[in-house]
Each structure stands twice: as C-alpha cells, then as structure tokens.
Amino acid sequence: MDVSNIQDPMLPRRYRVAEVWEELDDVATMSLLPIDGPPRPFKAGQFNMLYAYGVGEAAISISGDPAVPERLIHTTRNVGKVSAALTRLRAGDMLGVRGPFGSDWPVEEQKGRHMLFIAGGLGLAPLRGAICQALADRLDYEEVSLLFGARSPNDLLYRSQVAEWGAFSGANVEVTVDTAARGWTGHVGVVTTRLERILNGQDHANVSAFICGPEIMMRFTAQDLVELGVPTDKIWVSMERNMKCALGFCGHCQWGPDFVCKDGPVFRYDQIGRRLAMREI
Amino acid sequence: MEIHGIKDILSGHPVFKDFDEETLDLLSGCGRNEHFKKNTLLYAEGDEADKVYIIRKGDVAIEIAAPGRPSIVVESLHAGDIAGWSWMVPPYRSSADARAMTEVSAVSLDANCMRGKCDEHPALGYQMFKTWLPHLTKRVRAQRLQLLDLYGTG
Numbered sequence: 001m002d003v004s005n006i007q008d009p010m011l012p013r014r015y016r017v018a019e020v021w022e023e024l025d026d027v028a029t030m031s032l033l034p035i036d037g038p039p040r041p042f043k044a045g046q047f048n049m050l051y052a053y054g055v056g057e058a059a060i061s062i063s064g065d066p067a068v069p070e071r072l073i074h075t076t077r078n079v080g081k082v083s084a085a086l087t088r089l090r091a092g093d094m095l096g097v098r099g100p101f102g103s104d105w106p107v108e109e110q111k112g113r114h115m116l117f118i119a120g121g122l123g124l125a126p127l128r129g130a131i132c133q134a135l136a137d138r139l140d141y142e143e144v145s146l147l148f149g150a151r152s153p154n155d156l157l158y159r160s161q162v163a164e165w166g167a168f169s170g171a172n173v174e175v176t177v178d179t180a181a182r183g184w185t186g187h188v189g190v191v192t193t194r195l196e197r198i199l200n201g202q203d204h205a206n207v208s209a210f211i212c213g214p215e216i217m218m219r220f221t222a223q224d225l226v227e228l229g230v231p232t233d234k235i236w237v238s239m240e241r242n243m244k245c246a247l248g249f250c251g252h253c254q255w256g257p258d259f260v261c262k263d264g265p266v267f268r269y270d271q272i273g274r275r276l277a278m279r280e281i
Numbered sequence: 282m283e284i285h286g287i288k289d290i291l292s293g294h295p296v297f298k299d300f301d302e303e304t305l306d307l308l309s310g311c312g313r314n315e316h317f318k319k320n321t322l323l324y325a326e327g328d329e330a331d332k333v334y335i336i337r338k339g340d341v342a343i344e345i346a347a348p349g350r351p352s353i354v355v356e357s358l359h360a361g362d363i364a365g366w367s368w369m370v371p372p373y374r375s376s377a378d379a380r381a382m383t384e385v386s387a388v389s390l391d392a393n394c395m396r397g398k399c400d401e402h403p404a405l406g407y408q409m410f411k412t413w414l415p416h417l418t419k420r421v422r423a424q425r426l427q428l429l430d431l432y433g434t435g
C-alpha cells in the first residue's frame with residue numbers, strides 16, 4: 001500500500017470500541033470509531049495493526065464492508081497476550097490502530113466470473129468484506145458461492161450473516177463441519193470434499209477463487225481447484241506471518257522473497273503455490 | 282422395468298459413466314431401489330458389507346459410536362454420493378454406522394453379486410477398481426485433513 005499519505009505510519013491513531021459481539025468462546029468481533037480524525041478507507045483483505053495499550057500490537061484483518069469505512073470491524077481469536085487483551089475490550093474502551101496495510105482481494109476484477117469464496121474457521125473474517133462487496137454487485141458476477149468449513153457447528157463464525165447471504169443475497173452457500181453430534185443436518189467433511197459439488201455444472205475455467213484459512217487447508221484446496229480446472233492465476237490466498245512494523249522495514253514477516261505485510265497478505269496462487277508447499281519457510 | 286431404471290441411474294453416475302452398455306447391464310442386475318425412513322440405519326458398524334448404496338435423494342450421516350458418549354457424525358453423504366465402500370475390501374465389514382438423516386432413496390448394489398461378476402469377468406473387476414480407487418483415495422485424503430483438526434487454530 002501507499003503509506004506516503006499516512007503522516008507517521010508507526011504512530012497508532014486512537015479508536016474507541018463502539019460495540020462488541022462475542023462470536024465464539026475465544027473469538028470476539030468489535031466495531032471501532034476513530035477519535036483522531038475521519039475514518040480511513042480500506043480494501044477488503046487488508047489488515048490493521050491493533051494496539052492494546054500497555055500490552056502490544058497484533059495484525060488483525062479488517063472484516064467489515066469496505067463500502068462502510070466508518071465502521072471499522074475486526075474479529076479476533078484469543079491465542080496469546082495481545083489477542084487476549086483485544087478480546088477483553090468492551091464498548092467505550094480505547095485502542096490504537098495503524099493501517100490499513102497490505103494487498104487486497106481483487107474483487108472488482110472478477111466481474112463476469114463465478115466468484116467462489118472458500119473459508120476455513122476464522123478465515124471467514126478476512127473474506128467478509130470481499131463477500132459483501134461481491135454481493136452488493138451480485139448481478140455483475142456469473143455466480144457468487146461461499147464454501148465455509150469449521151471444526152464443529154459450535155465453531156461457525158458470523159452464523160446469522162452466513163444464513164442471510166444464502167437466503168436473501170443471491171449467494172450459493174455451503175457450510176461443512178469436520179464433526180458434529182447427531183442432529184446436525186448440514187454437511188460433514190472438510191471443504192475439499194464439497195468442491196466438486198459446488199462447481200457442478202459450471203465452467204471451471206470461469207471460476208475465480210479466494211481462499212482464506214489455515215495454510216494446509218489453503219494448500220490442499222488450491223491444489224484440488226487446479227485439478228478441477230480452475231486456472232492458477234484465478235486463485236488467491238491470504239497468508240499470515242508474524243508482524244512488527246507492517247511496513248516492509250523490519251523483515252519479521254519475510255516469506256521467501258516477499259514481505260507478507262507489504263506484498264501480501266493476499267497473494268495470487270500461481271506466484272506462490274510452490275512456496276506454499278515448502279516446509280522450510 | 283426396474284432394471285432399466287437402475288441402468289440409467291448407474292450410467293449417469295460419475296463412477297459408472299465410462300462403463301460400456303454390456304457392463305452396465307451386468308451391474309444393473311445386482312441393483313435394486315431402496316428407501317429408508319429418517320433416522321433408520323442403512324447399515325451398522327461391523328455388519329457384513331453386503332451392499333453398496335448410491336444415494337439418489339436425501340442425506341446420510343456416517344457415524345461413529347463410542348461407549349458412554351453420543352455418536353459423532355464424521356461424514357455426511359448426499360445425492361450422488363456412495364455409501365458402503367467396504368464391499369470392495371476384505372473382510373467386507375462396515376466400519377461405521379450409516380444413518381438416514383432425512384428420508385433417503387438409494388440404489389443398492391448387492392456386494393456378493395458384484396464380487397461374483399468381477400470374478401467371472403476379470404476385465405470388469407479391473408475396470409471397477411480403476412474407477413473406484415481414485416474416489417477412495419480422495420476420501421482417505423479428506424479424512425487425513427480432518428484428522429489435522431484444520432480450523433481449530435485458523
């Protein structure tokens with residue numbers, strides 16, 4: 001991203017928590033309002049560095065709709081010190097925000113094609129903005145599909161919104177879980193088991209796929225899509241690496257020749273597919 | 282009449298679509314239409330794998346029961362999916378329960394009949410394994426991914 005218009009990209013701006021939604025046991029979503037000036041526009045797939053005062057900073061994807069930049073939305077899973085502090089924030093609390101940073105999902109460019117979103121677990125958060133964007137222009141895409149996998153029915157993120165996308169917004173939505181108790185009437189099985197079905201009867205060469213989830217899930221899903229005939233330059237994935245500066249200075253997020261903070265997090269599969277399968281980096 | 286219907290169903294299925302007329306005639310002779318009420322078992326773990334089912338309508342849960350715990354659904358099958366792969370591999374025993382989650386219509390193929398046809402016509406047996414194995418390997422791979430608990434931390 002062009003950081004030249006940000007006065008000091010290392011300086012967090014103050015935001016206030018407007019609302020908090022407890023999504024899952026260890027996952028919370030919050031909406032933020034700026035204190036120090038107007039809201040910053042962002043693109044779907046970009047991330048912010050969120051600073052929990054006195055604790056530290058973490059890279060968290062923006063999961064709101066880019067058409068509504070005044071509502072900055074982030075969904076965080078509590079995995080460590082900073083994310084724990086972020087998920088503890090309540091309405092009225094303050095935090096620091098740097099960003100937005102990084103590359104975005106090329107949603108507009110896929111018009112006329114079958115837009116397939118594939119999310120695993122918390123991977124739905126970085127895709128949410130892109131899904132909202134595609135559904136706002138639904139008729140410009142041949143088809144909009146979401147394939148969403150989670151560990152169990154209790155781990156499904158944004159449950160009501162996912163149902164709404166399927167019921168009212170013209171998206172073809174498939175949800176699948178790894179295991180379930182008897183009584184769950186949806187799909188059971190990893191996302192790759194649903195690919196053939198969701199693409200059934202479609203021209204696979206006209207599919208554009210955005211995949212976000214754990215790295216192994218993205219690797220296997222992309223491989224299967226290619227096997228089904230989806231072009232490698234029509235598949236994008238979103239990578240995560242530890243971040244510090246988020247500006248391409250410190251090298252913390254280096255992944256092969258790329259810095260995930262600046263060249264990513266969204267990468268086109270034909271440019272990184274081989275690297276995705278390497279275990280050394 | 283029924284045999285004809287079953288042949289049409291088989292020829293439209295990805296696993297059988299490349300089989301020639303004669304082979305489809307042979308296999309259709311092993312088939313019949315079946316219906317299951319919601320919550321009934323197509324087969325139970327440990328049962329002799331005497332049938333393989335091609336699901337035509339409805340949803341089937343593959344469940345594993347553990348003592349003292351409620352059954353866990355580890356896979357769901359839907360129209361077009363195949364249930365009961367154990368018919369192909371000794372000792373021909375089902376390795377899980379298959380429960381109808383809804384009303385289910387399926388074509389069942391009698392495993393003894395199928396194995397008999399394969400023994401009689403080795404070329405058919407070879408073709409059968411060649412077309413079915415990729416489906417099996419896909420499922421094994423999917424189950425490996427499931428074991429990794431992929432999304433737990435993602």
Ligand SMILES: Cc1cc2nc3c(=O)[nH]c(=O)nc-3n(C[C@H](O)[C@H](O)[C@H](O)COP(=O)(O)OP(=O)(O)OC[C@H]3O[C@@H](n4cnc5c(N)ncnc54)[C@H](O)[C@@H]3O)c2cc1C
Pocket residue numbers: 047057058059060061062075076077078079080081082083084122125126239240241242243260265434435
């Ligand atoms: C571009 C980008 C976007 C991201 N978007 C989000 C988001 O939208 N929501 C979100 O919750 N997180 C997101 N993350 C991940 C988040 O930045 C890290 O989880 C961060 O390390 C949390 O900091 P911490 O101090 O809480 O945990 P740390 O102290 O850094 O880590 C604590 C423990 O958690 C493990 N850990 C670190 N990261 C992860 C992870 N991603 N998943 C599971 N375990 C992990 C570590 O190995 C360590 O054992 C994103 C990361 C990147 C690079």
Ligand code: FES
Pocket residue numbers: 242243244245246247248249250251252253254259260261262
């Ligand atoms: S985080 Fe410093 S270079 Fe990417």
